[in-house]
Amino acid sequence: MSAEAAVRVEDKLYLNRYLVDAGRAHIKVRPHTTPSPQLLSLVNVCPAHCYEMNSTGQVEITTDGCVECGTCRIIAEPSGDIEWNYPRGGYGVLFKFG
Amino acid sequence: MIEERFDAIVVGAGMAGNAAALTLARKGLKVLQLERGEYSGSKNVQGAILYSDMLEKLIPDFREDAPLERHLVEQRFWMMDDNSHTGLHYRSDEFNEERPNRYTIIRAQFDKWFSKKVQEAGAVVLCETTVLELLQDAYGKVIGVRTDRKNGQVGADVVVLAEGVSGLLGTRAGLRKTPDKSNVALAVKEMHFLPQETLEARFNLRGDEGAVIEAVGTISQGMTGMGFIYTNKESISLGIGCLVADFEKTGQTPYGLLEKFKQHPSVAALIAGSEVKEYAAHLIPEGGFKAIPQLFGDGWVVVGDAAQLNNAIHREGSNLAMTSGRIAAEAIFQIKSRRDPMTKENLALYKKMLDESFVMKDLKKYRDMPDLLHIQAQNFFLTYPQLVSKAMTNFLRVDGTTKREKEKTTFRSFLAARSLTGLVGDAFRLARAWR
Secondary structure (H helix, E strand, O other), rough: HHHHHOOOOOHOOOOOEOOOOOOOEEEEEEEOOOOOOHHHHHHOOOOOEEEOOOOOOOEEEHHHHHHOOOOOHHOOOOOOOOOEOOOOOOEEEEEOOO | HHHHHOEEEEEEEOOHHHHHHHHHHHHHOOOOEOOOOOOOOOOOOOOOEEEEHHHHHOOOOOOOOOOOOOEEEEEEEEEEOOOEEEEEEEEEHHHHOOOOOOOOOOOHHHHHHHHHHHHHOOOOEEOOOOOEEEEOOOOOOOEEEEEEOOOEEEEEEEEEEOOOOOOHHHOOOOOOOOOOOOOEEEEEEEEEOOOHHHHHHHHHHOOOEEEEEEEEEHHHHOEEEEEEEEEEEEEEEEEEEEEHHHHHHHOOOOOHHHHHHHHOHHHHHHHHEEEEEEEEEEEEEEOOHHHHOEEEOOOOEOHHHHHHEEEOOEEHHHHHHHHHHHHHHHHHHHHHHHHOOOHHHHHHHHHHHOOHHHHHHHHHOOHHHHHHHOOHHHHHHHHHHHHHHHHHHHHHOOOOOOHHHHHHHHHHHHHHHHHHHHHHHHOOOOOOOHH
């Protein structure tokens, strides 16, 4: 793991306000056995560290801390690795400052 | 959801959407504006600097009640290596004018104010409503939108897409492509709060004066990127952004980059003891003129970041957004006044008017800059900052070496890193792209 990963982004996300739409993830990862390079890159590129590799080598997503920047859409939607939608109206990150 | 039909639907309540909705409503059109956040601003992220001129064209007396943070009197450009920065600072008392030219703002607060103006002008603003898709007739003409509200279809003569940089609706409908990862930057940002007196002392500010620092160099680890530090009234917006393609290639984490930037000796002292209250991330269009998509079609126009209208060299985006939103609205009004239909042919007027404005003229001027900076990232963002730093320290350190020898050392370091052809070529390419 790189030195940067030691930075706990969770501590940063803890500062933010969210209205989590429980059970309705707005981004879904396509089932796979081996992640594509694009999908794999999201583990580091996602600024909210929503993507994580599980113990059997697949990339999983937890959208609770998502800041809705759209970076993963730009990288991994064209390859079909993820399905990306906005959260339902009113849900998701609620910026106080922006 | 809503039985009635509208003259225009504006999707999104950022700078472009608010400018468009305000202008349309004032001209007497029946406008519906849809926003997925709980209020206008709650999903919007920017540095942020506001340029007065473009807002004055919409709300001339905005200074009376807009939530402005500080008017800018000082601009610092930093070229950084790991331990130093070489700066170009410009500060002028002339910026302390009656109607200042630039302000820092906090978008969530500013947009809320802007949205109030839109509502006062008579537009129907519906928040907490996500638009799921554009409705098109058999010929592909956009005739309305479908939202996530119950019975959520609404019709309109024209849809103004002010949906932001990623532009889900327009891209899904095939009106334009999703931006390429080499044409968008990902920026992360934190809000650092400090007592007002502390902040003013650290940045040498009096009253409402503000300062801006924009920095390039080893902070972006060889990627095309930039760090920024903006002073608000009682807080500092601090962030860093790099091209998405570069992040993907290098595997750097955005928050790791941000932490390093904060720990840089030139930065750490400015934010020491601050309380961080928010962490945000956002995409920024960086492709410039060549990345601008089709801007209009049957029943639709696209404005702001969704149209990739951003001047990366001057770091101007929200003013281009506001201006494109206003111009699109004016074009729609003209077509409507003539009782003409909102066809592609007629909506071409928006593009024509935009071409005549500073928006397209500025973007056209710098059309070759993105290629230069994106392809030669290593040279411009890593090699040169390091060389300049070495040259400066060599120039300033007094250690008994003769001045002639020092000059030779500096010259040789530039030659060794870039070669004479490289140096001349870089200067030539930069000058040509800037022209």
